[in-house]
Amino acid sequence: MSDGEISRRKLLLGGAMVGAAVVTGAAVHDGELGMPSQTIKGALPWREGAADAPPIATGTDYRFFTAAEQAFIEPAIERLIPPDDTGPSAMQSNVHVFLDRQLAGPYGRGDHFFLGGPWPKGTPEQGYQSRFSPAQLYRAAIPAVESYAKSQHDGKSFRELAAPDQDAVLKALESGEAKLEAADGKGFFAMLLQNTLEGYFSDPIYGGNKDMAAWKMIGFPGAHYDYREWVGRHGERVPYPPVSIQGRPGWSES
Amino acid sequence: MAGKTGSALGWVVVGMIAAIAAALLLARPSAAAYTPMSATTLSTRALTEVVPDSIANAQQVRLGQYLVRAGDCASCHTREGGGFLSGGFGLNTPYGTIYSTNLTSDKDAGIGGWSADQFYAALHDGAAPGGGALYPAMPYPYTTRVTRADSDAILAFLKTVAPVNEHQPPNSLSFPFSVRPLVHGWNLLFFRSGEFAPTAGKSEIWNRGAYLVTGLGHCGACHTPKNSLSADKTRQALQGGTLDQWVAPDLTQNMRTGLGSWSVDDIVEYLKTGRNAHANAGGSMAEVVAYSTSILADADLRAIATYLKDQPPSPEVGASAPDAAMRRGAAVFSDACTSCHMEEGAGQPRFFPPLRGNAVAQQTDPTGVLHIILAGDRTAATAQRPSALSMPAFAWKLGDQQVADVATYVRNSWDNRAPPVTATQAKAVRKSLGLKKERLTEDSTDR
Structure with a gap:
């Protein structure tokens, strides 16, 4: 019975959390939880020239990761996607820029996650279960991973390790064998791998996939989004070069 | 105009012209935003x-x-x-x-x-x-x-x-x-005042059309080019005009820019429903269709079409587009436009306008096509075609040179022909439309 009881303390805490979310919460967007319903009458809303334009990542400087964090992230993602004959590495594709911009923005803040309590341990099928926003998880996990690496490898930082030792640290995180002090190492690894793949293959407007190299590697044409005219043309190679939401070199060459 | 009264009136006219000319010289262009x-x-x-x-x-x-x-x-x-x-x-x-x-x-x-x-x-x-x-x-x-x-x-x-x-x-x-x-x-x-007088030798339906087109319907108010004082160039009646960042297309029998390839039935369908196999009514014409032509009697639409089909074609305009612009334009077109307008510009008639043979695209003045590419456009909603289809704006995505190149490409592909467009022209339209700063929808997220 006592498990099912809602204690007075829990109830007060929960109420305080909800209140804080309402007061300090980021703007609620159309389609998100908490957005009031709208009634549209007459004509559908339309305004000349208006666009739901995506924010375009600029520059290759760091805006989220500290120097200490960079010292882990750069070699770590380079082990997840190393350079080889097939295609560029994560660093060559600017995945670190993608991660940095994502963690500095709404994704990092967890704007699209429900981060309120309670926080019972979820099942793997339930996906990401944490009170941390992604940015908070990276911030907490990286120093913990460094401590773990030092404890396992004679006080050497992750960057100082040879590639096989770096792999050993990452594998220990992935399997859950590495128990971190302040963060869920397995959850962090899963997120880092997921985000690295996203940065490698997503549209270059988000900072990664430099020169659409990952798309060229796998023959993906990118944001060319209609192929009706090709449905009946079997066995032919689709000639379209990859194109980003922001275009491709062919749009501008002389 | 001979005789004393005639010459006196002549002096008044000369005085007026002088006054207006002086006024014009003093005037500074200050178009409303x-x-x-x-x-x-x-x-x-x-x-x-x-x-x-x-x-x-x-x-x-x-x-x-x-x-x-x-x-x-x-x-x-x-x-x-x-x-x-x-x-x-x-x-x-x-x-x-x-x-x-x-x-x-x-x-x-x-x-x-x-x-x-x-x-x-x-x-x-x-x-x-x-x-x-x-x-x-x-x-x-x-x-x-x-x-x-x-x-x-x-x-x-x-x-x-x-x-x-x-x-x-x-x-x-x-x-x-x-x-x-x-x-x-x-x-x-x-200004020459005077009630409509039917033209002898023309059919009753033609004259009814003439009464509506040149009278109450005031089609030429937009579709006839204007002189520097916004008066009609009457010798170029219905050959297409530019106003408020739109081009009202040529309505003569010109095969490229006008209604030469449209049948009477095509014109009636366009005026009645806002769409036909050649075009969708957008811009200010969407309002004309919604609040006027779609709620007129079919007989009057047929009369209007009959009159328009009898207008001598406007002169042909020669054009040739630079190869590099056509190559760049083709690249932009293939990636940004074909999902609706298709690789060969065939479109989806009555939904997404075909660009092959498109009159708006081939107007000598590119203001209209630039306007549509930069700001998007919306089709009239009518009882017969109630969905106001819209084209998205590309101002946020394409630079001035890219807008110009894709316009040049559309104007000069698939047997289309119209003068090429420069980045300077695209830039000017972007500025006039107030699109130099990105205009976001109200529910844009992640900003």
Whole structure:
């Protein structure tokens, strides 16, 4: 019975959390939880020239990761996607820029996650279960991973390790064998791998996939989004070069 | 014009011309800021409401209601959120903003107190009660052709329109255009009053079409090119005009820029539904279709089409596009345009306009095609085609050179031909449309 009881303390805490979310919460967007319903009458809303334009990542400087964090992230993602004959590495594709911009923005803040309590341990099928926003998880996990690496490898930082030792640290995180002090190492690894793949293959407007190299590697044409005219043309190679939401070199060459 | 009175009048005209020329030289272009189009829902039920027999002159009022549709009075004399025909709609002109007048039956702010003679004088002579002149933003060079019987019927209907006691805001015209009496000089130079006279030897339906097109329908107010004082270049009637960042296309029988490849049925379908196999009605024409042509009798649409199919073609304009621009334009087109307009410009007729043979794309003046690429466009919603399809804006995505190149490509592919477009032209339209700064939808996320 006592498990099912809602204690007075829990109830007060929960109420305080909800209140804080309402007061300090980021703007609620159309389609998100908490957005009031709208009634549209007459004509559908339309305004000349208006666009739901995506924010375009600029520059290759760091805006989220500290120097200490960079010292882990750069070699770590380079082990997840190393350079080889097939295609560029994560660093060559600017995945670190993608991660940095994502963690500095709404994704990092967890704007699209429900981060309120309670926080019972979820099942793997339930996906990401944490009170941390992604940015908070990276911030907490990286120093913990460094401590773990030092404890396992004679006080050497992750960057100082040879590639096989770096792999050993990452594998220990992935399997859950590495128990971190302040963060869920397995959850962090899963997120880092997921985000690295996203940065490698997503549209270059988000900072990664430099020169659409990952798309060229796998023959993906990118944001060319209609192929009706090709449905009946079997066995032919689709000639379209990859194109980003922001275009491709062919749009501008002389 | 011989004799003493003739030469005296001649001197007056010369004086007026000198005055206007001087005024023009002093004038500085101060076009009103462009107002972006948005989804408008004007209160126009009164346009189609059945006039009850209980009204004494029901027959005449019904005719007047129909003629108000034919004249598309509502588009300019009703503003978003305002009462039907209560005016206050701002027209952007090269000289500033002119606000439309209140046509409701209100005795103070509207025309409730006007006599039939006064109303006829406004339509026929551009004269306001008391002797003042209307600005030719009111298309009296066209409504002058309206018969007295039709004028009286229009007034009879307007007197049944619910009164709205609202005066339009004062016009914001630059000097010297703010000096209303100068319009008398403009009238002397450019305005010829006179009711419509049928052309002998032409069919009744042709003459009905001519009455509507050159009269109440005032098609040439947009579709005829203008001189430096915004008067029609009458020798180029219906050859296409540019106004308020739009191009009203050529309506002559030119095969590229005009209606040469459209049949009478095509024109009727376009005017009735807002779409046909060649084009969708967008821009200001969407309003004309919504508030006028889609609610006219089929016989009148056929008459309009018959008259338009008899207009001599405008002259051909030669053009050749640079190879590099065509290559870049093809790349942009393939990635950004083909999902609706298809690789060969075939489009999805009646949904997404074909660009092969497209008249708007091939207008000599590229303002219209640049406007559509940069800001997007929206098709008229009609009873037959109620979905107001829209094209997205590309201003946020394409640079000036890319906009120019894709326009050049569309204007010169698949047997299309029109002068190439420069980045400077694209930049100018972007600036006029106020699109130099990204304009975001209200629900843009992640910003």
